[in-house]
Amino acid sequence: MALLQISEPGMSTAPHQHRLAVGIDLGTTNSLVATVRNGVSLCLQDEDGKALLPSIVHYLPDGQIVVGRKAQATQAVDPRNTIISVKRFMGRGLKDVSHVETMPYDFVDTEGMVRLRTVQGVKSPVEVSAEILKELRLRAERSLGDELTGAVITVPAYFDDAQRQATKDAARLAGLNVLRLLNEPTAAAIAYGLENASEGVYAVYDLGGGTFDISILRLSRGVFEVVATSGDAALGGDDFDHRVFCWILDNAGISLPSDRDSRRMLMKAREVKERLSLDESAPVRMTLDSGDEIDLVIERQVLVDITRPLVEKTLRPLKKALRDAGLEASDVKGVVMVGGATRMPHVQQAIGEFFGQTPLTNLDPDTVVAIGAAMQANVLAGNRAAEEEWLLLDVIPLSLGIETMGGLVEKIIPRNSTIPTARAQDFTTFKDGQTAMSFHVVQGERELVADCRSLARFELRGIPPMVAGAARIRVTFQVDADGLLSVSAREVSTGVEARVEVKPSYGLADDEIADMLKAGFEHAQQDMERRALKEQQVEAERVIEATEQALAIDASLLDEAERTALDAAIAALRSAAQGQDSRAIKIQLEAFNRASNEFASRRMDKSIRQALAGHKIDEIRI
Amino acid sequence: MLDLKQDFFALFGLEPVFAINMERLEQAYLDIQGRVHPDRFAHLPDLEKRLSMQWATHANEAFRTLKSPLARGHYLLEMRGVDPAFDTNTAMSAEFLMEQMEWREALGEAQDAADEDALEDLARRIRHSSKTLVDELGRQLDVAGDLEGAADTVRRMKFLEKLQHEINDALTALES
Numbered sequence: 001m002a003l004l005q006i007s008e009p010g011m012s013t014a015p016h017q018h019r020l021a022v023g024i025d026l027g028t029t030n031s032l033v034a035t036v037r038n039g040v041s042l043c044l045q046d047e048d049g050k051a052l053l054p055s056i057v058h059y060l061p062d063g064q065i066v067v068g069r070k071a072q073a074t075q076a077v078d079p080r081n082t083i084i085s086v087k088r089f090m091g092r093g094l095k096d097v098s099h100v101e102t103m104p105y106d107f108v109d110t111e112g113m114v115r116l117r118t119v120q121g122v123k124s125p126v127e128v129s130a131e132i133l134k135e136l137r138l139r140a141e142r143s144l145g146d147e148l149t150g151a152v153i154t155v156p157a158y159f160d161d162a163q164r165q166a167t168k169d170a171a172r173l174a175g176l177n178v179l180r181l182l183n184e185p186t187a188a189a190i191a192y193g194l195e196n197a198s199e200g201v202y203a204v205y206d207l208g209g210g211t212f213d214i215s216i217l218r219l220s221r222g223v224f225e226v227v228a229t230s231g232d233a234a235l236g237g238d239d240f241d242h243r244v245f246c247w248i249l250d251n252a253g254i255s256l257p258s259d260r261d262s263r264r265m266l267m268k269a270r271e272v273k274e275r276l277s278l279d280e281s282a283p284v285r286m287t288l289d290s291g292d293e294i295d296l297v298i299e300r301q302v303l304v305d306i307t308r309p310l311v312e313k314t315l316r317p318l319k320k321a322l323r324d325a326g327l328e329a330s331d332v333k334g335v336v337m338v339g340g341a342t343r344m345p346h347v348q349q350a351i352g353e354f355f356g357q358t359p360l361t362n363l364d365p366d367t368v369v370a371i372g373a374a375m376q377a378n379v380l381a382g383n384r385a386a387e388e389e390w391l392l393l394d395v396i397p398l399s400l401g402i403e404t405m406g407g408l409v410e411k412i413i414p415r416n417s418t419i420p421t422a423r424a425q426d427f428t429t430f431k432d433g434q435t436a437m438s439f440h441v442v443q444g445e446r447e448l449v450a451d452c453r454s455l456a457r458f459e460l461r462g463i464p465p466m467v468a469g470a471a472r473i474r475v476t477f478q479v480d481a482d483g484l485l486s487v488s489a490r491e492v493s494t495g496v497e498a499r500v501e502v503k504p505s506y507g508l509a510d511d512e513i514a515d516m517l518k519a520g521f522e523h524a525q526q527d528m529e530r531r532a533l534k535e536q537q538v539e540a541e542r543v544i545e546a547t548e549q550a551l552a553i554d555a556s557l558l559d560e561a562e563r564t565a566l567d568a569a570i571a572a573l574r575s576a577a578q579g580q581d582s583r584a585i586k587i588q589l590e591a592f593n594r595a596s597n598e599f600a601s602r603r604m605d606k607s608i609r610q611a612l613a614g615h616k617i618d619e620i621r622i
Numbered sequence: 623m624l625d626l627k628q629d630f631f632a633l634f635g636l637e638p639v640f641a642i643n644m645e646r647l648e649q650a651y652l653d654i655q656g657r658v659h660p661d662r663f664a665h666l667p668d669l670e671k672r673l674s675m676q677w678a679t680h681a682n683e684a685f686r687t688l689k690s691p692l693a694r695g696h697y698l699l700e701m702r703g704v705d706p707a708f709d710t711n712t713a714m715s716a717e718f719l720m721e722q723m724e725w726r727e728a729l730g731e732a733q734d735a736a737d738e739d740a741l742e743d744l745a746r747r748i749r750h751s752s753k754t755l756v757d758e759l760g761r762q763l764d765v766a767g768d769l770e771g772a773a774d775t776v777r778r779m780k781f782l783e784k785l786q787h788e789i790n791d792a793l794t795a796l797e798s
Contacts, residue, residue, distance in 0.1 A: 019665065149665075179664045223652060316797045323790055382665035391656050418686070420660060420679045445791075480675060481660040543667040593669045604658065604673050611653035612635045 019149040021179065021381035022140045023187070023373025026129060026153055026167065028087040028209030028236060029340065031055050032367060033136040034374035035144065036383070041191070041374045043367050044143045052366060053139075055209075057131045058082040059118040067135040079104035079263040081118045085238055086132075088210045089114050089125035090170075091162030091506045098234060099242055102266075104259035113166065113506045126170045126508055127516060133174035150179035152377040154369050156211035157183035158231030158317075158397045160443050161455050161485050162506040168482065169513055179380040181482040184208070185215035186226060186394055187372035188338040192363055193219045194375065194390075200333035201227075203321075205351055205359065206369075207314065208339040210236040214318045216325045216332070225393045228324035228416045230317035235310065237273075237341035243306045244269035244298070248284055252294045261288045276300045277343045304346045311350045318354065324416050335359040340366055393418050396483050398453075402475065403440035407449045412477045415445065422478040426492065429473075433465040437473060441487060454505040460489050464496055529582065536585040540577035543589065544570055547596060550603060557602045569595040629701060630684035640698060640763040642688065651685040691756045692779045698763055699773055706773045706780075718778055721751075725785060733792050741796070745789045752782050 022044075025032045030052040034043045043051040050069065058071035059081045066074075075082040083105070088097060094107055094114040108115040108122055115122045133153075140148060153176070155167050164181055171178045185204035192198065198219050206213040213231040217224060245266050249255070257265060268286055275282040276298070284296040322329060335351060337359045342348065351359050379389050395418055401411040402425070412423050429437065437460045444452030463471055472492040479485050490497045503509075508516075518528060547570060558566065569592045576588040631638040634650035656662075658677035663670045687693045699706055714722075725744065732740035755775055762772040 180661070222656075316794075319797055320794050323793065376661075380661055380664035386662070389662070391652065391659060392661055393655065393659075418682045420675050421682050422679045478675075478679070481678070539667065542665070543669075546666050546670065593667075597669060600670055600673055604677060607657040608654055608677070611657045612650060 018383055019381040020140075020144050020146055021150050021152070021374075021377035021383070022136075022144075022148060023152045023182075023370050023375070023377045024133065024136055024154065024171075024176075025184070025187075025367075025370035025373060026087065026133065026155075026170075027055055027369075028085050028211065028238065029055060030209070030366065031132050031136060032370035033140050034367070034370040035140065036374050036378040041371045041378075043370055044140055046139055053132065053135060055086065055132050056082060056084050057086065057128050059120040059123070061119045063120065065120075065131055067131050076260050076264045076267065079259050080106060081120075083116060083118075083123075083128050085210055086125050086128040088234065088238070089116075090129065091160065091164075091166040092125075093506060096234075102242070102245070102262060104263060112504070113162075113508070124508065124516075126166050126513075127173065129167070129170035130173035133171055133176060137174055137176055148176065149381050150177040150377065152180050152182050152187075152373045152380060153178055154182050154184045154187050154373050155483075156206075156208070156231065156233055157185050157213040157215050157226075157229040158211065158233045159483075160233070160398055160453050161400075161483070162453065162504065163233065164483055165504070165507050168484070169508055172513065173516055178482075179377055181484070182373055182376055183213070183215065183226070183229070183394055183483075184211075184369045185213045185229070185338060186217070186224065186392065187370075187376065188336055188363075188368045189215070189217050189219070189224055189372070190375055190390070190392070191368045191372035192336050192360070193217075193224060195363070198334065201327060201331050202334050202336060203318075203332045203355070204336045204338055205314075205318070205342065206231075206338040207341040207347065208236050209341070210234065210238045212236060212314055212317065214314070214321045216321050216327065222389075223391045223393070226395045226418075227327070228321045229395055229397050230321040230324070231397065232313065232317060235313060237270075237339070239310055240273055240303075240307050240341065240344070241266060241269045243310070244273050244303065247298065247302065247306055248294065248296065251296050252292070254288075254292060254294075258289055261290065264288075265294075272298055273303065273344075276303045277345060300345075303344075307344075307346075311347055314347075315350070315354060329355050332357075336363070336368075337361050338365050338368055394481075394483070395419060396421070396479055398443045399445055400441070400443050400455075400477055400479070400485055401452070403442060403449045409442055409444075409447055409449055409452055412475075413479060417479070419479050419483055420481050422476060424474050424476040427473045427475060428469050429463065429466065429471045430468060432468050434468070434471070435463045435465055436461045437463065439475065439487075439489075441485070455485065456487075456504045456507075458487060458489075458503065462496060463491050464494050466493075533580060533582040533585075536582045536589070537577050540573055540585055540589060543592060544574060544577075547599075550599070554599075554603050554606065557606065558599060562599070566595055566599060630688055630697065633681070633684050634688070636688075638698065638701060640691075640695060640760045642694070644689075647685070647688055651681060654681050691759065692776065692783055695759045695763065695772065695776045695779070699769065699776060702769060704769045704773050706776045714774070714778065714781075718781075722781060722785075729785065729788060729792065736796055738793065738796055741789055741793050745786065745793075748782050748786055748789070752779060752786075755779050755782070 022033050022035045032043050032051055034041055045051050053068045054072040056068065056071040056075060058066040058074060071082055092114060094109045097114060106117040108117050113124060115124050153167060153171050155164055168178055168181060185206045188204050188206065189202060200219060202217050202219055204215045211233050212235040215229040216227045218227055248265055248269060268284060272282045272284055281297055281299045284294060284298055286294050332355055335355050342365050348359055378384060395416045397415060399411045399415045400413040401409040404410045412425050413421060438457065440457050441455045442449055442452040443455050446452055473489055474492045475487065475489045477485060477487055573588045573592045576585045634647055636642050655678060658674055658681060660674045660678055663674040687697050696706055728744050732744060755778055759772055759775045762768040762775060
């Protein structure tokens with residue numbers, strides 16, 4: 001006898017299948033991938049049952065690339081070609097990276113993002129990160145048994161635009177469809193808040209391997225609202241390791257270790273630091289390649305003393321975030337600790353003292369970000385019914401502005417603005433007949449351009465010639481839900497849309513990404529075309545499915561003629577999607593978008609009206 | 623039909639007055655954002671994603687404007703055809719200008735002396751003054767219909783907001 005399927009109340013009854021979506025925590029030290037299965041979020045493991053993938057990539061001379069635990073095991077043998085903590089280089093120039101002198105890499109000091117020369121050629125941090133993401137994608141596809149619909153990738157909340165863009169580029173290179181870039185502390189707040197049904201103001205203190213974030217959130221039923229965020233994109237457990245490393249050098253009387261010894265001592269420093277979270281003292285014993293013997297003992301109190309400045313360094317962003325939120329430490333109901341470095345007792349103690357309460361450590365600080373990201377991915381993929389979804393309101397961490405006369409910054413979007421957001425600012429010409437203008441986009445809080453991060457420069461051409469001061473160039477900054485900025489510009493008085501060419505300061509240009517994508521395929525041209533066809537077919541399917549679902553609910557918004565036109569467009573798109581010509585599908589997709597634009601707008605209006613109508617009923621009841 | 627050009631009050635179903643119910647504003651904002659936020663559209667076609675981003679951006683801008691008394695007052699004045707003209711109109715009462723100068727001096731001294739308590743104290747005094755101005759602005763806009771007076775109050779509030787930012791920056795600078 002066949003059983004009748006009865007869906008639970010509130011469960012989605014939409015006829016689509018469960019879409020495979022994952023959350024990926026791309027960490028400085030370790031990375032993880034998680035997914036929601038049967039309503040539970042869990043980390044996916046490798047063949048050996050390990051969830052943590054060490055974020056280490058080894059380039060071998062024979063063209064092989066080894067990622068993770070195996071690369072970790074051999075890192076001291078070939079440190080130059082074994083890249084660790086690559087996250088610290090994302091969207092950064094060489095001069096931005098600290099401790100360069102103790103790193104064994106062959107840096108290529110080009111303009112823009114730093115590159116590493118390996119046995120397999122020059123690699124951008126984006127390509128190295130893509131190898132880690134690819135490994136996790138393959139793990140997920142093996143484990144889930146099919147291709148992924150999409151992924152949520154987490155980034156430190158304090159990452160600037162260049163670092164976010166670099167992360168998204170890496171995901172594209174790894175063949176992932178990015179549903180969203182999600183801030184790490186926000187991901188942790190989702191996992192924590194849903195698990196504990198928390199309400200009120202919470203702080204998430206996230207000290208990872210190489211980055212520090214503090215986010216203040218207001219949690220209420222169904223809403224996660226980030227009120228303020230701050231941090232330090234170059235402060236983390238690595239810096240604690242480095243202090244221990246320096247202590248070992250000092251106390252062993254070694255001045256210039258070889259690259260291999262250096263890497264081994266760094267590994268030892270990390271091991272000792274972790275040991276001191278459990279024990280009062282730890283031995284430091286090793287024999288160096290040079291033949292030197294090290295035999296020391298380090299006390300926990302020594303670790304506390306040599307790293308005190310680092311812990312104190314985290315308190316400054318904390319105070320800033322509270323001030324931006326207009327809150328006092330005593331307003332915070334709970335402090336969620338995230339990141340492996342928060343296992344150190346003296347970190348927990350310092351934060352406990354600051355807030356006057358014991359921090360919350362009941363969730364695994366290594367996995368909570370991936371778990372939360374997977375929950376969000378499940379929502380974004382459309383696997384939950386609308387009434388079961390939660391609303392996430394996040395912010396940008398750093399102000400965005402434009403350079404004006406005298407090297408000063410004109411802020412256009414202030415930090416802690418809720419995203420997505422857009423702001424416009426008008427500029428004018430300086431000389432008679434001026435037809436071009438150049439702009440410099442920066443991010444940061446300081447007044448001088450020199451003290452902010454350069455994001456991009458762009459030039460505007462085709463301004464109609466006018467007398468000086470007559471043209472009105474409106475520059476619009478749009479920040480999307482990933483926290484990524486796009487800039488557009490137009491001359492207002494004549495309506496001329498000026499051409500904008502953007503040159504990222506620390507990012508990769510689009511054609512560079514395209515080249516890297518091509519290089520990743522063996523039969524470049526053929527594979528690229530196959531991939532383009534697949535992408536167009538998937539988009540066509542998505543469009544048809546979404547429209548048919550919309551029509552099932554809202555057909556009454558269209559009159560007969562409009563309905564006939566839309567049905568014809570669906571039919572044309574469906575027949576194109578069955579063919580093998582990606583350009584034909586693209587043309588039909590564009591035609592379809594034109595045909596359905598009005599319908600989509602009316603549906604949005606109806607939805608907003610319903611939101612307000614529901615609101616008014618509530619008020620009458622009160 | 624709704625469109626992105628309608629006024630912010632109408633978007634949230636509120637009367638265009640200064641004294642709005644903040645709870646109602648917040649609830650209407652969350653209700654709308656719950657419908658239009660890009661997270662609701664991440665699995666849908668690009669056309670829907672684009673519409674969603676436009677609406678969510680609009681709702682955020684509207685909420686930001688109405689939530690802040692200064693931005694709300696400024697916006698109401700513009701709706702009623704008055705431009706507070708921060709850059710060109712700097713005519714203020716002598717009394718207000720005197721107070722401004724005193725505060726600026728106090729800020730400079732506290733900064734030079736790296737005196738956190740003095741900065742916090744100054745911030746408290748400015749918050750108190752701002753509150754008085756907010757009450758005044760409400761009377762001018764909603765009761766008296768004194769638009770010129772309201773424009774003057776908005777300009778004063780703008781001064782205080784700038785000072786408040788400078789104090790916050792000074793406090794942050796002290797900590798680093």
